[in-house]
Amino acid sequence: MKVFIQSVNFNADKKLLRFVEEKVSNLSRYHDKIVTAEVFLKVLNTSDKENKISEVKINIPGSELIIKREAKTFEEGVNSAIDNLKRQLKRSKEKQRDSIIS
DSSP: OEEEEEEESSOOOHHHHHHHHHHHHGGGGTOTTOOEEEEEEEEOOSSOSOOEEEEEEEEETTEEEEEEEEESSHHHHHHHHHHHHHHHHHHHHHHHHHHHHO
């Protein structure tokens, strides 16, 4: 699986990029046919504390899953998005398995 990370309105440090890549790469445990993963990290110019947006887009044959989270830190947002994607990938794989059996 290829992981593409793009930071918008700021320069992400290597530690953050490594964290995101590691978390996203672990999704391959839940679905073996993930083609690519795209991660967009954005900073909103607002006075809110939760001004960091983490958007994760997973491409699997036949569909794509997109999760967008707003949080205080990128790590928090990415963790939340990954947890949601794990559930969706498991569900997608079960549907795929059920359609093969039918």
